[in-house]
Amino acid sequence: MQETLIDQGLNLMLYGMGTVFVFLTILVFATVLMSRIVTRFSDDDVDLPTPQSAAISLDTTIPENHRRAIEKAIALYRQR
């Protein structure tokens, strides 16, 4: 059966809009469920670990250049 362009457009609208709604509705439930589980299993938010390790010298949380910028900012400020 030959589909006209309009048929194709209608199909696209129907299935497309349907998928968007179904997917996002499922996502609503999944999110609510996830939040409940997560909130129950973690008593508090503070319990996230500080990372123990990092690759070679990559472990500074403040990037090197920022650290330097900061130090220079402070040094400059003091000089004044």
Add this chain to the structure above:
Amino acid sequence: MQETLIDQGLNLMLYGMGTVFVFLTILVFATVLMSRIVTRFSDDDVDLPTPQSAAISLDTTIPENHRRAIEKAIALYRQR
């Protein structure tokens, strides 16, 4: 007519240097003209608009990492 290498070089010099001078001379006039028009049409320099919008979260003028560096610099300085 077969051109010698020197002919080619002379041609290159003649047309090349000519183009450079003609182009930059025109640019002088265009620049003067542009400056006059621009200065007339904008009474003042202050009238440049602040941009109204930006893409998703891209609108912070101070990049995020700088902002953080700044905040850390200030926090560090205060601690001392």
Add this chain to the structure above:
Amino acid sequence: MQETLIDQGLNLMLYGMGTVFVFLTILVFATVLMSRIVTRFSDDDVDLPTPQSAAISLDTTIPENHRRAIEKAIALYRQR
């Protein structure tokens, strides 16, 4: 002569470990030698020249964005 897999492994171990040790041993001597020569030829460490030049506008030791971050940090701090 057909080599077994184990022969290949033994060869790899023998020549590999040998190369690692020979190379790093040579490097020990080369480093000691280099340090002696360098320490003799440079009376002091302070004599390294400050670079005289740089390409177009590339000569700021503090990258532009850091400089700006610093200036903003100081300005912000003062405002408070």
Add this chain to the structure above:
Amino acid sequence: MEQLNNLWLSSGVAQVQGGQLVMLLVGLGLLFLAIRKGFEPLLLVPIGFGTLLANIPGAGFELAPVFDAAGNLESPGGLLYYIYHAGIETGLFPLLIFMGVGAMTDFGPLLANPRTLLLGAAAQVGIFTTVLGAVTLGHFGIMDFSIRDAASIGIIGGADGPTAIFVTSKLSPELLGAVAVAAYSYMALVPIIQPPIMRALTTSAEREIKMEQLRPVGKLEKIVFPLTLLVLVAFLLPDAAPLLGMFCFGNLMRECGVVNRLSDTTQNALINVVTIFLGLGVGSKMSAEKFLNLETLGILGLGAVAFCIGTAAGVLMAKLMNRFSQQKINPLIGAAGVSAVPMAARVANKVGLEANPQNFLLMHAMGPNVAGVIGSAVAAGVMISLVSGM
């Protein structure tokens, strides 16, 4: 004299065609809008300048490289050629932008009120009614739109630049310039397009609805959410996986707290470089024969319609949800579901403040706002999959 003649023949004045002249004006116009009017300058400055470069007669910015029989380079291609084929035709640049956008997105407001995902879904109605409009124009021969073109035009209604570029570069590359320009222009026009529609569809009482304060969202929830979304996408809608996968990856880097240096670079150097190239690459498709035709007018018109319908659908969906729920939603935040992050959320806030100067809707509107990004990425995945099979 021969050289002089060659120089003249190679000059732009001798080579220029009317179309190129007009396109140069279009490029200047885009720069004017971007710089003077503040229209999404991060994209429209590169797109506008790319338009200029691509339409310089004889400059060869979009020439393909030429190789001899042995595969050696005879003459290199133009800059825009390389950018377009390496980054846009392959889809890499939009995906990297999505990674960066993910790293910049805070899902906190959405997680505090997941129902607002439905507002992000509703606003995608704009996409699909526009598809219908485009096929109607095509069906009656008014404009030369195929189903692939219609899908690319519809996605403008998603109000999401990289998504629009991703879809259009896959389905209708020749429309890329017009679609991208329309998408970013209307995103910039959100503060003008949306408020009248929002006011028309709501009563003053509705606009004054105060929403309860959002609950605080824990770090762990924020870490698990992008993974939840990715798993759902993996099982239900793999067609949307490229866009949403990179989006979730960026967001996970942001939230997990252990790769801050990667997240920083993603949000700054990487996304900035890719933005420049993406814009130039889009500009390279702004040639006269592709842009200066009736279809472009159709695209601009349909795009405006898409934005209006999407806005209306978001507002109406919020009103519908209020029928069935105790916790009332201010319908203004429904308009933020079109995405256009963060502009649409600000507009909702502003219109809300007009009705009630104490009513701050910004954080509430951020939920549907980011939901709209997810919604249009889903729509993009569905359309690419369905249209490819048609």
Add this chain to the structure above:
Amino acid sequence: MEQLNNLWLSSGVAQVQGGQLVMLLVGLGLLFLAIRKGFEPLLLVPIGFGTLLANIPGAGFELAPVFDAAGNLESPGGLLYYIYHAGIETGLFPLLIFMGVGAMTDFGPLLANPRTLLLGAAAQVGIFTTVLGAVTLGHFGIMDFSIRDAASIGIIGGADGPTAIFVTSKLSPELLGAVAVAAYSYMALVPIIQPPIMRALTTSAEREIKMEQLRPVGKLEKIVFPLTLLVLVAFLLPDAAPLLGMFCFGNLMRECGVVNRLSDTTQNALINVVTIFLGLGVGSKMSAEKFLNLETLGILGLGAVAFCIGTAAGVLMAKLMNRFSQQKINPLIGAAGVSAVPMAARVANKVGLEANPQNFLLMHAMGPNVAGVIGSAVAAGVMISLVSGM
């Protein structure tokens, strides 16, 4: 109805295979280790997420592009395909990472005490005994390991991620996922793996040895050292030149003091971008058929053995050196010779503090630590050269 069927067929649930499901769990497991347990998150977050993306059924992240007969693109490839082939298959990403690592490395402690280079050499024993273990498993048909596979597995013992990825992508690309995961996991486990071995092989008196303070190292020495190393590599071991050459280049940019802006970018934006892509690219090789087999178990087991032997060899070498030298070395710093910078040096410091709370070994351990990087790059060069000729 046809469309609905198509949608269903294109959904992940309809396409998923058992192996993919397990690999998705593996990916989530890696993310858990990286985020919750702090296992080398900079690499394991991208690798873990890449594993998820590569195993989404029907998402096509690792599909190759399709060209028509005229060479025009018919359908673009997936993101992970481009990343893998452009950056990992070519070796570019590991080399750029090495440049960045060089720019982050301070050779000062090594220059102050060059003898510690021998500790870095000794720790590579772990690599080669592991090779022997792998060929033994292969020889007796217990596992399907070739000599190329054995070399790739051995390099895990080098405790150096980019080196392991560089070697494996050249010799046994199909093992890349397992080898990279093993390498980074064990690097993260150094604080658990090493201390018992270190304590077992040393007496309390040995652990209490105080080392004399390191002499200050001049700027000029630091500038000349990478050049000395490069010249030695050039003349004695060109096979190690790609890795060590880029390492020396990065270090020279760091130390020379006149290209700080290049060094800064190398240590930040550049290495961060490459790290993200390297991780995703490795993840793309984490497919069920390549990862879910007995060989992976063998690789994980042999990798653990390699780390243990390397640690032991470093400690024992230090004890051996003490036999022949007046200036005693605390044997704990020998364990830092496996590299795993800077973790192994910290572990040496910590175990030393247990024995004598006044004894700070960190700077002393940094010498063998960076020596271990050189040592495993040398081993990598030798193995690639020898194995390619076998």
Add this chain to the structure above:
Amino acid sequence: MEQLNNLWLSSGVAQVQGGQLVMLLVGLGLLFLAIRKGFEPLLLVPIGFGTLLANIPGAGFELAPVFDAAGNLESPGGLLYYIYHAGIETGLFPLLIFMGVGAMTDFGPLLANPRTLLLGAAAQVGIFTTVLGAVTLGHFGIMDFSIRDAASIGIIGGADGPTAIFVTSKLSPELLGAVAVAAYSYMALVPIIQPPIMRALTTSAEREIKMEQLRPVGKLEKIVFPLTLLVLVAFLLPDAAPLLGMFCFGNLMRECGVVNRLSDTTQNALINVVTIFLGLGVGSKMSAEKFLNLETLGILGLGAVAFCIGTAAGVLMAKLMNRFSQQKINPLIGAAGVSAVPMAARVANKVGLEANPQNFLLMHAMGPNVAGVIGSAVAAGVMISLVSGM
């Protein structure tokens, strides 16, 4: 024993050729100049190190990749191969550098005194007289220079590294190493080359000329200028459009004020990364057979001549302009027309201060200085166009 023999055969000592040895010394010499003498270190450190890497016997840094009949990779290429072919052969790296340089350039002083554009034009005389010198050497068989080579050598006189690399990679790739080294070396030597010429051609009275203070230039003028320049290029000289187009694009991003984050990245991360790769790629062309020959000596000699003539022409042009104008120009700023930004402007300032300690010429000299960049880009465009047609 066989392995031992293989190891020996693969070692550098067994493979090294005299030429490589000398080139390693050349590389070390470039690094010495860059680090110790401060010769344009941002380019000469990568070029020098690239020279070392390219001349390590057996390291394969510039090997091409090998593919089997089915198109699969058999052995990957070397790092320098990929860098050269992706970024230099295509012209991408010089163009991106030009974008970054544009984003770093302030046209204010030029806009305040547009006449100084003529000084930037005059200084390009150095380029074309050098072309003439090179073809003369070629014509009489003294050196083996074609017209393409002569154009590449002449462009050294433009005192603009990326322009020289762009032209040479298009016209005479085999001369790339020598031309780039000459260009950057002489740019670094500007403080030594220029002052004697400037003093010889001016009277003390001329050197003491005080110029009136520059008028303030508005933001809008700075925004419109790059667009004006681009439009002129588009219509009159499309051959110069690639270089000047990217230059204008960078400058527009800088001045327009609405895309600061793009401009920042262009001036920092992006230009730094490209600079590293550009330098390494140029270094890859520093092989013995291409560099160690009489032609290199000729190139170095002609390059020096080009700088001297360019300097002289700039100074004389300023004196000529003073004949016809009321507002006197200090002829010292004519020397800044060779570009070599910002070095030549500083030299003009310094020589001016010697004559009159109250006379600050720096800002006045920045006008001809940036005009010199435009001038040599124009010359580059003309030469590429004319030479390609010869």
